[in-house]
Amino acid sequence: MPSHRLFIGGDWVHGSTCRVVRNPSDLEDVVGEYDCGDAGHVDLAVRAAAAALPAWSHSTPQQRFDALDAIGSEILARKTELGTLLAREEGKVLAEAIGEVARAGYIFKFFAGEALRMEGMSVPSVRPGVEVVTSREAAGVVGLVTPWNFPIAIPAWKTAPALACGNTVVLKPSELTPGCAWALADIISRAGLPPGVFNLVNGGGDAGAALVGHLLVNAVSFTGSSTVGRKIAMQCAADGKRCQLEMGGKNPLLVMDDADLELSVACAVNGAFFSTGQRCTASSRIIVTPGIYSRFVEVLASRTRTLRVGHALAPGTEIGPAVDERQLEKNRSYAALAEQEGGRVLAAGQLPDSAHRGHYFAPLLVTNDMPAARLNREEVFGPVATVMRAHDFDHALELANDTPFGLSAGICTQSLALASRFRQKAQAGMVMVNAPTAGVDYHVPFGGAKASSMGPREQGRAALEFYTKVKTHYIAP
Numbered sequence: 001m002p003s004h005r006l007f008i009g010g011d012w013v014h015g016s017t018c019r020v021v022r023n024p025s026d027l028e029d030v031v032g033e034y035d036c037g038d039a040g041h042v043d044l045a046v047r048a049a050a051a052a053l054p055a056w057s058h059s060t061p062q063q064r065f066d067a068l069d070a071i072g073s074e075i076l077a078r079k080t081e082l083g084t085l086l087a088r089e090e091g092k093v094l095a096e097a098i099g100e101v102a103r104a105g106y107i108f109k110f111f112a113g114e115a116l117r118m119e120g121m122s123v124p125s126v127r128p129g130v131e132v133v134t135s136r137e138a139a140g141v142v143g144l145v146t147p148w149n150f151p152i153a154i155p156a157w158k159t160a161p162a163l164a165c166g167n168t169v170v171l172k173p174s175e176l177t178p179g180c181a182w183a184l185a186d187i188i189s190r191a192g193l194p195p196g197v198f199n200l201v202n203g204g205g206d207a208g209a210a211l212v213g214h215l216l217v218n219a220v221s222f223t224g225s226s227t228v229g230r231k232i233a234m235q236c237a238a239d240g241k242r243c244q245l246e247m248g249g250k251n252p253l254l255v256m257d258d259a260d261l262e263l264s265v266a267c268a269v270n271g272a273f274f275s276t277g278q279r280c281t282a283s284s285r286i287i288v289t290p291g292i293y294s295r296f297v298e299v300l301a302s303r304t305r306t307l308r309v310g311h312a313l314a315p316g317t318e319i320g321p322a323v324d325e326r327q328l329e330k331n332r333s334y335a336a337l338a339e340q341e342g343g344r345v346l347a348a349g350q351l352p353d354s355a356h357r358g359h360y361f362a363p364l365l366v367t368n369d370m371p372a373a374r375l376n377r378e379e380v381f382g383p384v385a386t387v388m389r390a391h392d393f394d395h396a397l398e399l400a401n402d403t404p405f406g407l408s409a410g411i412c413t414q415s416l417a418l419a420s421r422f423r424q425k426a427q428a429g430m431v432m433v434n435a436p437t438a439g440v441d442y443h444v445p446f447g448g449a450k451a452s453s454m455g456p457r458e459q460g461r462a463a464l465e466f467y468t469k470v471k472t473h474y475i476a477p
C-alpha cells in the first residue's frame with residue numbers, strides 16, 4: 001500500500017517517517033500508511049503559505065465562496081465513504097462518524113457564505129468632515145493543530161473560516177488520525193486553490209511545536225489538552241502571535257427533581273458515554289437532587305449495563321473502542337480511582353466477546369460526592385461519569401461550577417425559572433437545557449469559560465474575530 005504523502009505548496013511530498021494506522025475496533029484492519037513530517041517539512045509548508053498569502057488574501061470573495069462551497073459539496077457527497085474511514089480510524093460508531101463528516105461539509109458551506117460577508121462599520125468621526133470606516137483583513141499565515149477525537153469536523157471548523165477570510169493555512173492534525181485529515185486535504189487539493197494556500201503536514205508533537213514556533217506563522221488555533229494548550233499560549237505570547245485555544249472540560253449535567261426521567265437519562269447516556277466519552281463536551285459529572293435521585297440512578301444504571309459496546313462498523317453498536325492503548329490505559333486508571341477515592345461503582349457496561357481484539361472499555365457509572373475527588377476534577381476523555389448528590393438547586397449549581405473548567409453545562413428540568421437561573425449562573429461557554437452537554441450546532445459560537453478556552457470563539461460568525469484583523473480608515477476631505 002503506498003503511503004499517503006504530505007501536501008506542501010500544491011505538491012504531494014514525502015515525509016521523513018511513516019505511520020501505519022490500525023483500526024482500534026479490531027487492531028487488524030490497516031486503515032492506511034501516512035507520511036509524517038518534521039520541522040523541515042513544517043518550514044517548507046509555512047514558507048509556501050507565506051508566499052501564497054499576498055494573492056490569496058486579495059482574492060475575490062466569489063473565488064473563496066466557490067472554492068469552499070465546492071469543498072463542502074464534495075464532503076457531503078462522500079459522507080458515507082469518509083464516515084467509514086473515520087469509524088475505522090478513530091473508532092467512532094458509523095452513524096456518528098457519518099454525522100461528523102456531514103457537519104464538516106456544512107461548515108465549509110456556512111463559511112463559503114461568510115467570505116461574502118466580511119463586514120466592516122461606518123462610524124461618524126468626532127472630527128468635522130472626516131469619515132471613519134473599518135474593514136477586515138486576513139490574519140495571515142495560520143497554523144492549525146487539531147486533535148483525534150473529531151478528526152474531520154475540527155480541521156474543517158478551523159480551515160474553512162481561515163480560508164474564507166483570506167488566510168493561508170498549515171494544518172497539523174493528530175498523529176493518531178492522519179487519514180481523515182489526508183482525505184480532507186485531498187478534497188481541498190482539487191478545489192482549484194492556488195498552491196500554498198492550504199498545506200497539510202501530518203506528524204507528531206515535534207511538528208506541532210515547529211509550527212507553533214515558526215516566525216512566519218501569524219496565528220495559531222489549537223484544540224487539545226490543557227497541558228499542550230498552555231505551552232502554546234506561552235510560546236505565542238513570547239512571539240507576539242494571536243492564539244485561540246480549545247482545551248478540556250469537566251461538564252456538569254444537572255438533573256432536577258421535576259425533570260422528565262426518560263429525557264434526563266437519555267441526556268446523561270448521550271453526554272457521558274456516546275462517542276466513547278471522547279468529547280471535550282462530555283457530561284462527566286451528573287449532579288442530581290434528592291427527589292429524583294433513586295429513580296434516576298436506577299434507570300441510568302440499567303441503561304449503562306445494556307449499552308452495546310463493540311466494533312464501530314457493526315450495526316447496533318452504541319459505544320465504540322477507545323482510540324488507542326494509551327487512552328484505554330487512562331480510562332482504566334480512572335476506573336481504579338472509583339473505589340480508591342471512596343466512591344462506589346453503580347454500573348458498568350458489558351465488554352463485547354471480542355474485547356481482546358480492540359481497545360474496548362466498558363462504560364462506567366460511579367458515585368462520588370466529593371468535589372475534590374480526581375474523578376470529579378480531571379478530564380478522563382473516556383466513558384466514565386460520576387453521579388453526585390446535591391441537596392437542592394443552589395447546591396447543584398455550586399457543585400457544577402466547582403471545577404477549573406467551564407466548557408459546557410446542562411440542566412434537565414421542566415421549570416423555566418430553574419432553567420433561567422442556571423443559564424445565568426452556570427460558569428460555562430455553552431449552556432444546554434433539556435439537552436446533552438455534547439453535540440453542538442455548526443454555525444454558532446463554540447467555546448468555554450475558565451480553563452477550557454482562551455482567545456476568541458470558534459465557529460459561526462464569531463470565528464471571524466480570530467481569523468481577521470480589523471483596519472480603521474480615516475478619510476478626510
Ligand code: UN1
Pocket residue numbers: 147149150154223246278279280281437438439440
Ligand atoms: C460536540 O460536542 O458536538 O473536542 C463537539 C471536542 C470539541 C467538539 C465537541 N472540540 O470534543
